Structures are given as structure tokens and as C-alpha cells.
Amino acid sequence: MVTLIQVALDTPLDRLFDYRLPDDVGAVQPGSLVEVPFGRTLQVGVALGSPTDRAVEDAKLRDVIRVLDDRPALSADILRLAQFCADYYHYPLGAILLATLPPRLRNATPFVAETPWLVLTEPGQGAEPGARARAQRALLDALRNAPQSRADLRAQKQGRHAATLVAAGWAAWSRIAPAATDTPPTADAPPATAEQQAALDSLLPALGQFGVQLIHGATGSGKTELYLRLIDAVLATNKQALVLIPEIALTPQLEQHFRRRFPGRRFATLHSGLAEKERAENWLAAPDCDVLLGTRLSVFAPLPRLGLIVVDEEHDASFKQQDGLRYSARDVAIARGKQANVPVVLGSATPSLESYAQALSGRYRLIELKQRAISQAQLPDIELVDLKHIPLDNGLTRPAVQALSETLARGEQSLVFLNRRGYAPALYCPSCAWVSPCPRCSARLVFHRATPHSTRSHRLKCHHCGFETRIPPECPSCGNPDLKALGQGTQRLEETLTALLPAARIRRIDRDTMRPRAWAELGEAVHGGEIDILVGTQMLAKGHDFPNMTLALILDTDGALYSPDFRATERLFAQLMQVAGRAGRADKPGRVLIQTAFPDHPLFRYLQRHDYSAYARELLAERKQLELPPFTRQVLLRAEATTMDAALAFLHRAAALAPDTADVSVFGAIPAPMARVANLERAQLLIQSASRQALQAFVRDWRPQLDSIKPRVARWSLDVDPLAF
Template sequence: MPSILQVALDTPLDRLFDYRLPEGLGTVLPGSLVEVPFGRTHQVGVALGQSADSAIGADKLRDVIRVLDDRPALSPDTLRLAQFCADYYHYPLGAILLATLPPRLKNATPFVADTPWLMLTEAGQTAAPPGRAKTQRALLDSLRATPLTRASVREQKQGRHAAALVAAGWAAWTRTPPQAARTPQTAAAHPTTPEQQTALDRLLPALSRFGVHLIHGVTGSGKTELYLRLIDAVLENGRQTLVLIPEIALTPQLEQHFRRRFPGRRIITLHSGLAEGARTANWLAAPDCDVLLGTRLSVFAPLPRLGLIVVDEEHDASFKQQDGLRYSARDVAVARGKLAKAPVVLGSATPSLESYAQALNGRYQLIELKTRAITAARLPDIELVDLKHIPVDNGLTRPTLTALTDTLARGEQSLVFLNRRGYAPALYCPSCAWVSPCPSCSARLVFHRHARRLKCHHCGLETRIPIECPSCGNPDLKALGQGTQRLEETLAALLPAARIRRIDRDTMRPRAWAALGEAVHGGEIDILVGTQMLAKGHDFPNMTLALILDTDGA
């Protein structure tokens, strides 16, 4: 019987590690998570195979501590995708495999999955509690109609009776609600435009096989509607859909849109902004979901019935991981689609050069949407303001202020875009021309007035603001240029009646995006000031003016 277990660990070494498998552990399936000693510590690794012998001497082999059977093993599909990434990106397989897991599952501490749903077992369908157990009987009747959440059981003060049903084998707590007995109905959709129908006529027959389809559609042409109709067709066949988006900020808006269109379907989100418990619960629920909506890390989520992958805004640089495993989620999505024999749909109004080239040479199918879906909608008028001959007040000119004032008077909303957070890009000494450099890299330290700090947006270094110039001792240091903090301050002084909200990495947290969307749609904000976070496909119908400041540096 094989007694050597080959384990992949999160190390910079591109190799597997041999461990002796104690007799009591038996056969360990590939993909199982195990706890093993490594140096002076213990690590969680992924078992990839067993063998009868090892090149390592028997006296140097160490025993596997335990198999972590309190969490699911990685699927064969995930193992194959990780192997592709290891070969393609020349990165250690163990580091890739562990990176696919939520942080909680990489911790060897015993894990108990959250089970928020109480549902009947097969025995409970025909169970008949004693006549005196009226509350248990009522609870059973309720469960026969619909599963209950742990919160609702607690609110109804039926926890003791639920425990009795579980002990009797008539009910059980589960991670996800059971699938509806009948297929949930898809909400009614708007009629398609001729361009959309032509696109669907080409895409729908291709859903049964792998292929990459690039939808090049102008803003407002109805790319999302195409996604929804394709997803509907996939769900009708009992398959799953993975939808990748570039920013956490887009998750609440798209999730609401999907839930309205597919009521009753299991739709989950997965991104780094979720709390650790929620992220783990959603990862565990992924195999049973219908639609998974998430950022780049979702490309590795366990989806055994994968039937379609959609990559929205495929050109966006956010799909590229910049540290550790430097992968492109778009490219990995194409590889996963090929492994799963599932089609991949890439969508963008401004496709990346590489994707567009692949479409032109025939490797991808090119689908173009050249007109907007709403007949009355038209492309915006664009006016370029030359700053060489116009006075500028902290980045704002008279034409821009006039446009903001007019938009405010009409009760409409405006967006002011400046791709530079902080108060000013640097501190400047007018005496010796010293400009605050970062001592750790080649960038400049950015002045953050509210935090009273200088911060490097490249390497993350922070330091206090000097009381005088480090070069010549001049105490009169100046803020050089404009950032979003300074722009917000200037707008508040010039337009005191306007309700202004600044959106950048300093002000926003992942859970704040849903509240922001409600505030914008509810008319509680007049002017949004922000960085590239605001240029990611948000749907703000009453926003009629966009000002892009310092376009040369954007």
C-alpha cells in the first residue's frame, strides 16, 4: 500500500514535498488539504498523489499530522487550472493552489462551516410528531412550505424545537437553501434591438462548446442585456455561470440587476472586500450556486457545472494581479473555459489591443454593437478646454464652473474626475526647488492634508510632514498641484449649496459601495469627485455632466 504522500506547499520552491502517511489515515484523495510539519512550523498543503517510495531517506521523512476533512478537497478542475498557471506563469504549483483558497481555509484550526438554513430531510417529509408536540408539528409544516434561516428560527424563539427536529433526523442545517422544486422564472426583459438579436443569433448556438467571443459595443449598446440572455440560456440547461468584473465597486449594482432578472436563483459574490467569514461561506457555496459574480480571484472558484464565463470590461488593468502570482484573470478565464469546454464572452467598449487582434485574426469571434440600445440616447458632446489661455483655480476653469452651476440648477448630477488622490501630488520648496521624494523608491510622496502625512502611492511608505525643507531649511513649503482632497475643498468653497462626495481609496471601503449607489440614485448627491474608481461602468441615470481634469496626466 502506498505510504508516501506528495504535498504541494505555499513556498517559493517549485517542487512537491514527500511525507510519510501514517497507517490510520488511509487513502488520501488528490486535492485534499493536509496539515504537515515544515521546518519549525506547521503548514497547510494540498495532497497531489501517493507513492510506495521516496527519493528522500526514510530517516528524514516526517509524518503527515492530519488530513483536514472538515473542509472540501480541491476539485480536479481546479488542480488542472492551477497546473496550467504554474506552467504558463512559471510559478510554484503549491503557491498557486493555496492562493485559490479563502484565508480561513488555509488555517489548520478546526473549521466549522456556517449552516444558516434549516431544511427538511427525506424522513421529515412524512414525519408525524406526537400530538402534544404542537410547536414541533407547526415548525415541520413551515419547513414543508419553505426552508427557514437561523435568524428567523431565533426570532420565532423556536431554537429548542429546531434542535429537537434535527436530533430526530427530520431536519438538518445546511450552508445553502435547497434548489426550488420547479425552475425559477426569469423576469421579463426588454425587447432586443436588431444588433442585439443578430449577436444572440451568433452566440446562442455556440453555448454548447468552447470558444472565445469578443463583444465590442459602445457604451449603452446593451452588452449587459446580452450577458443576461446568455446566462438565462445556460441556467435553463442546469449549468453555472461565472461573471468576472474588474472592481469590487461594481458588485452591488450588478448583483441587484442579476437578482431582479433571476429571482429564486442562487447568486453569490466573491471578492476580497468580503469579511473573512462571508468570503469563506460564499466559496463553500460556489459549487451549488447558479451565478457567481466576482473579481479576479473568482476565476479559481469551484464550479463543477460551469457552462459560461463572462469577463466584463475585459480591457481593465484590474484583472491583472500585480504581486505574488502575476496572472491575468482574463487569460486564465480563457484557459478555464477551454478546460471546461465552456464558452467565454469578453465584453468592452474599448477592447484591449491583444483581444482585438485575436478577434481580427479569427481566433476570437468578433461581435460589434455600434448603436445605443435606447433610441433616444446619443453619444455625449465632448468639449476640449485648452488651459494655456484660460485662468485656472486649483484645476478648475470658468467654463467648467459654469457647466457645474448649470447642471446643479437643472437638478442633475455631475462627475468630476481627477486620477490623483490625496491633497497634492507633492510638497514643494520655492527656495531650492526641493520636491518630496520617496526614500524607498523613485516616486514622490503625496501630501494627504487630512491625515497630516506624506504617503507614497507606489510602495506604501508613510512619513510625517517636515516642518521645514530638508534641503535648505525653508519653513514655507507649498502643496504642488491638485489631488481629489484639494479639488473637493475647492468645489465646496465655490459651490457651497452643492452636496459633494469624494470617492477614492482613502474614503471608500468595499461595503460602502451599496450605500453610495443608493445615495446617488436617491438624489442625495449633486457632485461626485473621484479617481479611476468612478470610471468603471457605473449606472447613474441622472448624471449628465462629466468633467475630466488634467487629461494629459490622467
Template sequence: MTHCILQLALDTPLNSCFDYRWPCAPQERPQVGQLALVNFANRDMMGLIVAVKDDTDVPLDKLKDALAVRSQLAPLSPRWLALAAFAADYYQRPLGEVALPGLPKNLRAAGTVALDRALKKMAKLEQTHDGAPVDMPALNAAQQIAADAIGGAQGFTPLLLYGVTGSGKTEVYLQACAQVLAREQDAQILILVPEINLTPQLEGNIRTRFPGVMLATLHSSLSEGERGLHWIAAHQGRARIVLGTRLAILASLPNLKLIVIDEEHDPSYKQQEGLRYSARDLAVWRARQLAIPIVLGSATPSLESWHHAQSGRYRLLELRERAVRDAVLPTVRLIDMERDRGKDGLSAALVAALKLRLERGEQSLLFLNRRGYAPVISCDACGWISNCTRCTSFMVLHKPEHRLRCHHCSLELRIPRHCPTCGNVDLQPLGRGTQRVEEGLQLLFPQARILRIDADSTRLKGSAQAAFDTVHRGEVDILIGTQMVAKGHDFKKLTLVGILNPDTALFSQDYRASERLFAQLMQVAGRAGRAARNEGGNASEVLVQSRYVSHPLYAAVMHHDYDRFAGSLLAERKQAMLPPFMYQALLRAEAPLLANAIAFLEAARDCMEHEGITINDPIPMTMTRVYNVDRAQLLLESPSRPALQAFLKVWLAALRDMKSRVKWSLEVDPLDI
């Protein structure tokens, strides 16, 4: 028996490719793309075969033998390996850190029981090719043009589907998918959504529309067994439609023919830990690699995508009217909180509007993107406030749980009975969160059915979908929610949206804050009036409470004027040389002392020449301390993406040679600066 050399990518923090021996006859050599179990650093772990060789630079007596090759699973394709290699190269991470975490844990386990069980279950299922949809509703003219453009696109065709809220973008997706499935017998389609709670509604629509098509879902709420089974269905080409969140972009799809990115502007598509990749950007690269169409859909496109559409790189498809006949965009009114202070954070005008909807039997939504009861409690006597002892943040009051909770490090404390500094027993909550608004509404409208949906009320698995189902059934009069309720949900009876306390984002140091606030307001406003006007002909409305009603952002929201708002922001970005006219990378450092993190970043800035690359001075992060660790950052900028990438490769090698004890990480194309 002869030996071959397997070069394996492993999920390790530095160099991720290592050589192992494997006994095999020439006709039984393992294949590139297969998984292999090896021992590394005294523990068994799964690796990905990236090369099969006859020799190695490492002395043979220094090599370990691979423990097993998972030959029962078909190899990952060369195109999938190229996708992983591109992501590793672009985001400056080892290949193993990209390729392995994207696979279900059951596939990476040392044992084969779970994998064998999933493969047997898949073998019993019949392969289906029937893509014929049922119940195809008629489209309006603009929808039909968009669906035909997507369904008939050939080769790499990036399309930006800009449609106002309620314009029927989902129906366009489904009918375009029907055209692709009908045209190509084995075609697979990948549909991405930004958040897990948006998958059930879309999944139900897909299953109803395509009863003969296998659908796989991929997101972090699935059990490992479910995720493994669905991943295999996609990998084998059995699942012809794959629906998932950002992790699904790394799914193995051998017959992928169309990619759809819904709510493409959403920052949730950017991973914020480990490999900080953008699923949207990788999707565009993957579509180019495979020479297939990709659709980016949104009512408020990201400035990057809008810029590409305006410059002709993307084809722009527009849906300017709501899809339901007689359904119109809601009227937006601004309420000046300097004049109408109201009570408990609710203006008199908003309270009156809520009362009117209750009398009509219609639903209302109050949007406040701040959970908890109050952001902080304080002592009027000495000025003490409930700071977190481990973070530069406040402990948020959660009154129903009788706890103070830090939303950054999860520290929980009992609510103090008196001020820890002066002993004063009269501690007061400052500001309002969703719990406090709920309490106030219950006092104002004791007869109303009130429901709060936020991260606190939907902690249990399935609780979010159960709550949304309650709203859809009409069993809720007033819904209070955070960003969880802002997009993707089609509440037929909802005719009023009240937006509370949006002003804080107007003064953020983050240059993206105004773009995000506008998108958030337009999305949540779009929950109102999605059905036709009621029998009384009453129009839906959105009431925005603000102390800065003359701000141009609110004027754009009031007129539903995305085009002008985006144009003005792009002009500002170009003048200031910010993305999409500049490319960025962010080096972050963490240490027990801020001075150590800053010192490391200063050394990183000065360790080599950087002609053509702007390296700014290191500064503390906005949230400087989290869980007793201080954090600082260093921003790099260049008008040339290739120049920045080339510099980062050399620079990172120099940083690794510095052998600092400071923990550091690099993010390419950062969203939060």
C-alpha cells in the same frame, strides 16, 4: 495497518511537492485532491494531495507522517487540479504556490472548527435548481442577438461582446445566464468583474433577477468566514452563480457551464504580486479545457481580444446603440487649456457647464485620476521639493489630514512648517489632486452638494458602496472621483462629465499608455447620459481639458471611434513587433544597491545561449527605488510562445543555481514594462 505515500503540493517558494507517510487500509486510502495537514520546516501547514502511491524514492525512515487528512471536504476535481497545474507551468511557479493560496484561509487552517462549522451550515441549506428569472425586460434587436448567441453557444466558444457604454451588456449577460440555467439543471456560471466596488450593484441585479438561485461572491473584502462559506457553496455545486474578482477564477466549480468576464480590458485582472497571473487569460484556458462558452465584454476591448476577434479566433458580438430608448452617447468637446486657463484647474467653459447642471437639478462628475491635495510641495526660494526619502517618488500632500504621504511605501510625515533646506516658510503645492479640486468647488459652488470618491475617502469597509448609494439616490450634485468612478456605475441623473489633466499619459514610456488612457476616457465619458433625455431634450456632454487638443487620441474619443483607434494601434504594434504580435517575459531584480541588481541581470542574460529569444539589456525600473530597495528589469521577447516557454523552464533552473543574494522574480506576459 499498512502505509501509503501521499505526495503533497505545499506553498513553498521552490520545489513544492513532498512525500509523507499515511497509515491506511487499502479501502481507506486518501484521494487525490484532498487536503492534508503536515509538518514542514518545523511548522504545521496544509498541503494538497496530488498523488497517492505505494512507494517512494525517499528512504522510509526519512519520511514524516502526515498529521491529518481533511476527509470531510470533497476532493478538488481532476479538472481543477489540471487548471492549477497549467497556471503553475505557464507562469513558471511551483504548483503549491498556485493551488494553496487560491483556497480560503479557513480551509488551510490547522484546526477544523471553522471548516466543520461551514460544512454544517451548508448541510442545512436546501439544494435549489430553480433558475427561472423574474422581471425579464425586453431587449432590443442587437441585445437579443447577443443574448441568444451566448445562451445557445455549445462547446468552447469565445465571444467578444463589444458594446458602447450604456448599451446594456449587463442585461445581455443576465438573459444569457437565464438560458443556460434553464437548459441545464445543475449548471454553474462564473461572472468576473475587475474591482470589488463593482460587485454590489451587479450582485443586487442578480439577486433580484434570480431569487431562487444561490449566489456566491468571492473577493478579498469578504471576511474569512464569509469567503470560506461561499467557496464551499461553489465547490459543492450549490451556488449556481458565482460572482467575483480575479481570485474567483481559481474557485472550484464542478458544474461550470459559462464564464463571463466583464470589462475584460481592465488591467486589474492581472495579479501584480506573487503568482502574476491573468484571470482573463486563465478564464479562456479554463473555458477551452471544459469545452464551454466564455464571454469577454467591454466598451473598449483590449487590443489582444480585438485582434482575436478581427482574426476570427473570437466571435464578435456588437451593441452599437445605447439600450435605453432616446438615450444617446454624450457629445464630447475638447477645451484647450492654453486658451481657456480658467481658475484652480477648472476652465471657464467647465465652470459654466457645472453651473448650468446645478440650475437644472442634474448631476455632474469631475474625473481626476490623482488623489490627495497636490502631487508635491515645493520651495520657490531654493527649489526644494517633497521627495520621498525611501522611494524615487514625491510625497503627496494630503491637506485634510495635514500629512505628506508616499503612495508607494506609505511613509507619512507632518507637513513641514518651513523649507528643510533654506528655512523659507512659503511652501507651495504644485499640481492638483481630488482634494484640491473639491476645495475649489466648495468655494465656487457653496450651495452644491459635493462628494469625493477615491481611495482616501473610502478606506473603511462599506464606505465606497455607501458613497455610491448616495449618488444613486440623487443626493449629490457634483461628484469628484478617480478611476473608482470610471466604469460600471449607472448614474441616471448624470449629464455632465469633466475630465481634468489627462495629458500626462500621452508621453509615457509605456507603450500601453495610450490604450489605457483611451479606455479610461471612454469609460468615464460613458457615465453621462445613460438615461433618456430629460424633458427639455438636453443632451449630455463630456468636456475634456487638455493642452494637446489636436492629438489623434482625443479625436478618437470625441467621435467615440474605438474601431479606428484600435486598428491604428494594432498597426503600430505589428510594425514595432510588440504584443499581441510578440510574447514577453520580464525578469525583475531587487537589491539595496542598483549596481547589484543590474549585475545579477547581466549575469542572467549571459548565463546560457538563447537562440530565437531576444534578451534586452537590463535597465532600472521606472520607479527605481521603493522602500529603500533598488529595482531593475530584463525583458525577454520571442515571436513564438512555445519557444519562450521552453526557454524559460531551462533558464530559470540556471538562475536558481546562481545562488545570488539578489531577490528576483519572473513575470510572464507583463502589463507594466
């Protein structure tokens, strides 16, 4: 009898493929990786079981070449989660399944992970080596106290004795150090505030079953402390906790905090900043860890004892993938929590309107923390500097410079926020008004100055496609050699502040200066008083706790106040609240200065009162009246082609093939706001409905029609619940 299996492959084809399983290959379980022929190549796929219908004649069936793992690489719960994503985001299942694995684990070359810890086995607990085996006895005694690292054993020349214990079954090599059983799990837990205790009294009974809890807490109100106490309760039941964070930069600080709080517990981290080998090893170690901390890709990590999911800064747009599978890690986390019947905790000082609306409707439980956790700490005073009456000098007003100088004189620290990296947003010719364009995008090239010790020259760079070139010696349009830097970025701001405050120790923080492993060093420098002023982009706005930072200066954010993007003011309020929250987190009062030409905008009125709830309700009322999310659901059909005509033609054809559904609106095809990126013209088509079910059914019926459009001169993709337009 011929044994058939279905295999999911990483292809754009939204289907599974049937293969014959030869007897000499052996049995295969769902979730196992297999190597199969596909076209003229060999590919790695995921086995999913036997097909229900025979789609291919026996003569055309091809054989599985080999099974690549001893046990399934993907567990049943991850297979279910991937199927949810395939159904909801209308994306090929095979592409999702392979993307959940680290790159080193999704190819045919076996990956051998290091096992750096020697741990005691159960038989080894009572083992008694012979009287002459003093070294083995000493090593067993050491293992009874704590796991021993391979590096230490090698340095102590105990490798031979370790091998003897392993051969006897008294010890084993492990990828991750087990928890120390004699260490208190909450070594330095501070006393809970009254607000925190009330929140815990509500949250703790919800552990053990699915439900979504939204913690809306002011910056510095102790949301992290609630996470830690919930994790402590989960660990006490031998369950695992998954903590999702929006930025790689937050990982070192949070991991250090968690390790101090739970000494001896087993931790793993997952994010794209890890080296491929380390990422693969951490993924393989995840089933044995107690707490997994990571960015959005961690939502697919193998956690067989999952007991709690925490999504910190749940409002952050970084949780939404912007290419490939355009998933929201927050929403997938909720789906995973529902499938596993475990609670999901969302936390933010400025919840997304989607989550806040769910909480107001009663679908999520709303927990509010209105006071800062440190009794002496108060929310900072927020002052507006009116640019209509106070002039700018190199991007700064006199009150701003004076505030920085006074803060420096008190020995306190300041943060200057400008969400624009580089030296200047563009290079400009004052003679003919030429502005440095990107030859591949409908964007300007950003001027980046070479650092003093750099061997590279000044550059023009595109922040969209990565194109870069040298600074031209003269204007390409009129030949004028006197080109000017237009506007300012963090590089120029750093230069200005250095000239104004020569005694200040200034550090610039943006994607040009920071790498994932540099954040721990930065935290030590700030806490050690080695930095007076931090200049940076949004990387500085999230989650960092600097007790001696008392001033936050915010520059050039007015562009978002009147943006055509309906989410712009929601994002701006969240960003300003996050930046303001860095000031005055300990016993010293904080102060925030915002330079703006529109001080009468309603956003600032709510911001000065630190009243997110009232502003959110006002925005929700506007959204409801305008029939915008979260009161409607949206899907964006994107198309890319070498010409705009081809992209729009594809979308017009797609609209003509759309099902005629009364509950779903299909809007006209238009060029994307950023119409050209990397030499491809981009256009989009919006589909909207007040009913999620109606919209999903519409796209499900429409998807085969999109696949049928010929000739294929445009690349297309579907973005469910889009955040970027």
C-alpha cells in the same frame, strides 16, 4: 508496504515533496489538505497522489501527521487549472494551490462554517408529523414554501422544533438558501433591442461548448443584459455561472441587479474586501450557488456545475495580479473554460488589443453593440477645452465651471474625474525647489489634508510603499517655513468646487473615502438625488449607471499621451471612454468636457467619434510594425536587492545563462521605471518572441539556471505577459 504521497507546499522551491503515509492516518485523496513536517516547522500542504519516481531514501522520508479534511478541499478541475498556471506562469505549484484557498481554509485549525439556512430534505417533502406536533407541522409547511433562516427561527423560538426535524431527516442545515422553484427566473427582463436580439441569436447556440465570445459594446449598449439572458439560459439547465468583475466597488450594484433579475436563485460573492470568515464561508458555499460574482481570485472558486464564464470589462488591468503569482484572471478564465468545455464571454466598450486582435483573426467570435440600449439615450457629445488658449484657475477652466453650474441649475448630476487622490501630488519649497521625497522609494510623498473632524494632522503619504509622516514645519533643505502644495488631487478639487459652487452637494470618491460596503449607500444617494457632483478617481469610471448624470468633466490626463509605456494611449482611450460613458445614459443628452493642452492628438479625434474600432486598428498597425504585443509575447525577469548594483549583477548573470534560441530575444538589464520601492532597488530584463511556444520553451529551460545562481543577494520573479514595466 510503504505508502508514499506527493505534497505540494507553499514554498519558493519549484518542486513537490514525498512523504510517508502512516496506516493510522488513513487514506488521502488528491486535493486533500494535510499537515506535514517541513524543516523545523509544521506546514499545511495539498496531497497530489503517489510519486512516480522515488526522490528520497526511505530513511529520510518523514510522515504525514494528519489529514485535515473529510473530502478534498480542492477538486480535480481546480488541481488541473493550478497545474496550467504553474506551467504557463512558471510559478511553484504548491504556492498556487494554497493561494487559491481563502486564508482561513489554508491552516491547520479547522474552520467551522455557519449553516444559516434550514432547508427541506426530500424525505421531508411528504413527511406527516403526529397530530399533536402542530409546531413541527407548521414549520414543515413553512419550509415547503421557502428556506428558513437560523436567525428567524431563533427569534420565533423554533430552534427546538428545527432540531427535531433535522433529527428525523426531514430538514437539514445548509450554507446557502436553495432556489425557490416557483419564482420566475427573469422577473423584470426588458425587451431586447434589435442589436441585442441579433447578438443573442449568435450567442445562445454557442452555450454548452467551449468558445470565446467577445462582446464589444458601447457604454450603455446593454452588455449586462446579454450576460443576464445568457445566465438565464445556463441556469435553466441546472448549470452555474461565474461572473468576473475588475473592481470590488462594482460588486454591490451588480449583485443587487442580479438578485432582482433572478429572485430565489442562490448567489455567492468573492473578493478580498470580505472579512476572512465571510470569504471562507462564501468559498465553501460556492459549489451550491447558481451564480458566483467576484474579482480575479474567483476564477479559482469551486464550481462543479460550471456552465458559463463571463469576464466583464475584460480590458481592465485589475484582472492582472501584480505580485506573487502574476496571473491574468481573464486568461486563466479562458483556460478554465477550455478545460471544462464551457463558453467564455468577454465584454468591454474598449476591448484590450490582445482580445480585439484575437477577434479580428477569427479565434474569438466578435459581437458588436453600437447603440445604447435605451432608445432615447444617445452617446454623449465630447468637447475639448484647449488649455493653450483657455487658462486654468485652480485646475479648472471657465467653460468647465460654467458647464457644472448649468448642469446644477437643471437639477442634473455631474461627474468630475481626476485620477489622482490626495490634496496635492507633492509639497514644494519655492525658495530652494525641494519637493517632498519618499525616503524609501524613488517617488514623491503625496500631501493629504486632514478632514475637518479628524483627530489626525495633515500627512505626507507614499502611495507606493505606504510610508507616511507629518507635514514638516519648515523646508528640510533650506528652513523656509512657507511650503506650498504642488498641483491638485481629488481633495483639493473638492475644496475648489465647494468654494465655486456652494449650493452643490459634492461627494468625493476615491480609496481614501470609500470602503466596499459604502458603495450600496452611494448608489442610493446618487439615485435618490442627494448628490449633485461626484468628484473621483478611476473607481468612478467603471460600470456605474446613474440615469440623471448628464455631464462628465475630465481633468489632467495629458501625461499619458506621450508616455514611454507603449500601452499608455490604449489605457487612456479606455479610461476616457469609460468616464464619458457615465453621462447621458437615460433619456437626457450627455455632455463630456476634456481639458487638454493637446487637442490635435489623434486619440481625441477617434474619441469624439466614439470610434474605438478604428483607433484599435491604428494602434494594432503600429504595434505590428514595432513588433510589440499582441504580435509578440513577452516575459519580464524582475530583480530586487538592497543595491542597484546587486540587482543588475543578478540580471547580467541570468542573461549569461540564458539558452541560445534564435526565436527569442533577450534585451539588456535596466533599472525599473520606479527604481526604488520600500528600500529595495529594482531592475528588470525583458525577453521577447513572436512565438508563444518558443518563449515558453525558453523560460522552461532557463528556470533551473535562475535557481542555480549563487549567492542569492537578489529576490527575483518572472512576469509572463507583463502589463506593468
